[in-house]
Amino acid sequence: DTGVSQDPRHKITKRGQNVTFRCDPISEHNRLYWYRQTLGQGPEFLTYFQNEAQLEKSRLLSDRFSAERPKGSFSTLEIQRTEQGDSAMYLCASSPDQPTDTQYFGPGTRLTVL
């Protein structure tokens, strides 16, 4: 069990550029979650996958955001035409299977939009 990994750990980009983040969940975890955390706040839910199916999206996930989990393993989160308001820590979590199973978090990707 190597834990949830995320890449990159830090990303600095200019406003208007596209960025993509990757999350590798714990092996055999069926559920994968994306959260966003801004300074001084708790994480906020963005979206959730059960295997390869994206089952829920938050209203925070605007049209500029897209997430995929093509083979039910790793996931990517893409932000198009980044804005300064997108600057945040993006956290990925995975859990085994049941809705109330513990979610295990990765170290996060810190995005800074200049």
Added chain:
Amino acid sequence: AQSVTQLGSHVSVSEGALVLLRCNYSSSVPPYLFWYVQYPNQGLQLLLKYTSAATLVKGINGFEAEFKKSETSFHLTKPSAHMSDAAEYFCAVIRNQAGTALIFGKGTTLSVSS
């Protein structure tokens, strides 16, 4: 809808003193409640989890929390603070009965002085 409120954005204690971090929840159904800890520039680590099996839940690093339905509270305690406990602590509740997203409080920063 479920929610949590953490009372006190910042708590300061001396090394060896009691730690008490407060969390109140709102839930229309029996809640699943969590405490997570976050060290600087890291992801979240689970401290403990309440799933209705027992009202007093013991977690890692000497922390415990007591579920009190009458007070809708789930406060986190530790008898004796260590310098290494300095971090940000988040209380969270599962969002709905189907158990998808975690809903987090705004967090409490714990400072420990020698």
